Amino acid sequence: MERPGWEPRRVVAVEPVLPEGATPPGTRGRILREALALFAEAGFAGTSIRRIASAVGINSATPYAHHPSKEHVLAALVATGHEELHARLAEAAARTGRDGPAERLTALVRAHVLIHTDFPLLALVADAEIHALSPERAAPALALRHTCRRFLLDVVEDGVARGDFAVPDVLLAAGAISAMGVRVPAWFDPDQAFTRERVARDHAEFALRVVGASAPPRS
Amino acid sequence: MERPGWEPRRVVAVEPVLPEGATPPGTRGRILREALALFAEAGFAGTSIRRIASAVGINSATPYAHHPSKEHVLAALVATGHEELHARLAEAAARTGRDGPAERLTALVRAHVLIHTDFPLLALVADAEIHALSPERAAPALALRHTCRRFLLDVVEDGVARGDFAVPDVLLAAGAISAMGVRVPAWFDPDQAFTRERVARDHAEFALRVVGASAPPRS
DNA sequence: GTCTATATTAGGATAGAC
């Protein structure tokens, strides 16, 4: 299958950006970036090594001088995505560790949404293509994902325990809050009407409402 | 790539069920169902005709006696998924057309969540694999999707206009509500702790909270 | 590090017998 240059797109067309420090210099890094764009658009199975090499402007054999296999390229991207997610959520949790549940939830949701606005391609690939990895290669990312889920669950549970939050079910509430952020890459791009800050702020408000910690002004 | 029989799964393992009337009798229908299971797990590009035929228990050439191409099989599934979604949302909208925004939103969100609990594989494939279709073959489903989005937007806008709802932004609120339902197939299966009814009820409550129409009991 | 050339396998699809 060729790279679909057609609608509907799985993700908005944006530059394939990786977090600072996560892009190796030279050809090795360019391969990662072009693979990221193609995996986001057509998926791992729908993207060939030849197509990646063509996007980079190198011969189809050259990627193997930098990465052992196509799956290794995906594994590197999935790892980077999960590491960045974990780093941001851990920072948010640590920074607000002494605050109340509402402040901690706000910080977590903001961080979660912002990684999806700042690295939409990476977040999409890390979420949607991890299933193409073998269990061994997916395991480290899954462990980070589990920790990230724990951050959110802990805050919601604590808020309920303190009486600050009231939810019909903690798992369903956390899942719903997470789902809002995960879908952001499907529509967000820097050129549309909403700034990243605006998206983060509104989603934090939605999360507070879901847990019953924010009642909007009523007439 | 082989069919991954490993974790992490993209979707919970459930029987590939299609809506009543959407499954042709005989081999033609069995091909559709097995393709649905495989597309849900490995994606369209990650699933071969040979693998589908093997799952059905027929020769790799036989599918072509029933479907013109692999893409036609996906197109049929994507069409069925979107038609069922549209039918259920239209029914919910029509049934509650004279009620207030809160009742109409509840009906819409319940219908949206329930199609994702009742046909998790179909909903996932219709959402995640439509991008593998050519523009012409994706167009009818995209038109239905647009109408479905309109159902939700209309209710939220009307609720805001009447003063029943208060949201920072209508588009972001509708997107967040939609996102909650779309993620349901990633974890829902009939054997886990939550019944379909429970999931629908709680998500309807979350949606009401997102639009500011439901304040939980506070201590 | 990058190329040419190629080994090898898998995949989409068709022809034609039964």
Place this chain on the structure above:
DNA sequence: GTCTATCCTAATATAGAC
């Protein structure tokens, strides 16, 4: 309707020259 056999293309990956 289903099968056997096959065509053709594209895919992953490697060997070896420069």
